[in-house]
Amino acid sequence: MAFDRVLAQSTTKDRLMRALVDGRLAHAYLLHGPSGVGAEALAIELAKAVNCVNGPGEPCQVCIPCRKIGTLQHPDVRLYLPLPSPSAKSAKAGERTDGESDDETDERASRGEDREARRQELLAILAESPYVPLPFNKRDHHGIDDIRELRREASVKPYEGRRKVVILVAADRMTADASNALLKTLEEPPGDLLLVLTTDRPHRLLPTILSRCQPVRLSRLADDVLAEALTRWFHVDPGRVPFAVRQADGSLSRALASASERGETLRTTAVAFLDTIHTGTMVDVFDRIDQFLTAHKETPLIEEILDILIGYYRDLFILLETRDDEAVQNLDRRDWLMTLAGQTSAGQVETAIDAIHTIKQALARNAHPPLALTVLALRLRACRKPAA
Ligand SMILES: [Zn+2]
Numbered sequence: 001m002a003f004d005r006v007l008a009q010s011t012t013k014d015r016l017m018r019a020l021v022d023g024r025l026a027h028a029y030l031l032h033g034p035s036g037v038g039a040e041a042l043a044i045e046l047a048k049a050v051n052c053v054n055g056p057g058e059p060c061q062v063c064i065p066c067r068k069i070g071t072l073q074h075p076d077v078r079l080y081l082p083l084p085s086p087s088a089k090s091a092k093a094g095e096r097t098d099g100e101s102d103d104e105t106d107e108r109a110s111r112g113e114d115r116e117a118r119r120q121e122l123l124a125i126l127a128e129s130p131y132v133p134l135p136f137n138k139r140d141h142h143g144i145d146d147i148r149e150l151r152r153e154a155s156v157k158p159y160e161g162r163r164k165v166v167i168l169v170a171a172d173r174m175t176a177d178a179s180n181a182l183l184k185t186l187e188e189p190p191g192d193l194l195l196v197l198t199t200d201r202p203h204r205l206l207p208t209i210l211s212r213c214q215p216v217r218l219s220r221l222a223d224d225v226l227a228e229a230l231t232r233w234f235h236v237d238p239g240r241v242p243f244a245v246r247q248a249d250g251s252l253s254r255a256l257a258s259a260s261e262r263g264e265t266l267r268t269t270a271v272a273f274l275d276t277i278h279t280g281t282m283v284d285v286f287d288r289i290d291q292f293l294t295a296h297k298e299t300p301l302i303e304e305i306l307d308i309l310i311g312y313y314r315d316l317f318i319l320l321e322t323r324d325d326e327a328v329q330n331l332d333r334r335d336w337l338m339t340l341a342g343q344t345s346a347g348q349v350e351t352a353i354d355a356i357h358t359i360k361q362a363l364a365r366n367a368h369p370p371l372a373l374t375v376l377a378l379r380l381r382a383c384r385k386p387a388a
Pocket residue numbers: 051052053054059060061062063064065066067
């Protein structure tokens with residue numbers, strides 16, 4: 001199979017491989033699809049395929065170019081990653097920087113170092129596995145200077161490879177200036193450059209950029225593909241696999257995030273929350289909400305916990321109605337779920353799930369988190385059988 005280090009996506013991979021072998025590769029590709037389905041993995045494998053000494057064709061993975069590209073150390077394969085602004089003071093493109101004091105120069109230099117350190121950190125994550133989620137911050141972007149550097153880089157002949165490859169990760173994070181600069185490169189592609197853009201938000205790219213790239217669409221990964229990858233590639237504890245797959249929505253990156261220590265911490269937090277609701281006093285419940293909000297300020301994290309709670313209630317429903325262990329996602333917590341099942345009816349489980357959905361919608365409309373969680377706790381407390 002073509003590109004065997006890229007999960008599934010077989011039609012897409014075959015199409016690219018045929019183009020490569022027939023010498024019909026385009027100058028620029030846009031690999032797009034939901035995040036975490038393999039755009040970066042495919043970009044890296046494509047870079048290997050054009051530079052493999054046993055190719056062009058399926059990368060052999062053992063020659064020097066394949067190995068250097070795999071560790072992202074090949075001089076002719078350059079990855080650009082969205083990064084924070086080089087300096088808070090020069091964040092505005094084209095701002096004059098002369099006349100600054102030595103202190104400011106030092107600060108700019110240290111910010112440049114921070115940026116390079118950040119770049120190396122992200123590259124190390126990608127080299128480890130192109131499917132591991134990259135921790136981009138909201139404001140990380142490709143600036144005009146990055147694209148100017150890309151243009152310089154692209155115009156230089158390959159040092160040791162057959163073909164220069166530039167991969168622009170999360171291309172939708174280009175500033176307007178950067179997009180215009182990239183457009184020039186796309187209009188007059190230097191000789192042998194292969195430019196690969198990846199994005200999960202193609203609609204945020206300029207139409208003029210979209211029209212100059214060959215689009216390659218990657219699709220969501222099937223549950224069995226995710227489960228197999230988690231177990232065989234990432235050695236995830238089998239007890240965590242069904243839960244991670246269910247949270248993933250077809251994205252291996254999301255599955256890995258759910259299966260991570262952080263994901264496990266969130267699951268444990270959700271257990272403590274439910275336990276307090278079921279067995280604590282109202283004062284305990286308020287304390288729990290306080291602790292929870294101090295530890296998890298951002299709304300997205302609260303939403304993740306609410307999704308986990310829905311998963312627990314869903315499992316409760318299965319245990320109450322069918323006793324079909326196969327269908328239980330949080331099988332590693334079966335004993336705990338059975339205790340809750342003794343305290344809840346199937347009808348109450350349905351009411352509880354509805355209540356959580358309602359609170360999720362309220363949070364999406366910017367409801368005040370402490371109030372939303374208090375209302376949720378009260379509603380969930382009503383969803384249990386009276387103590388015997
Ligand atoms: Zn090779």
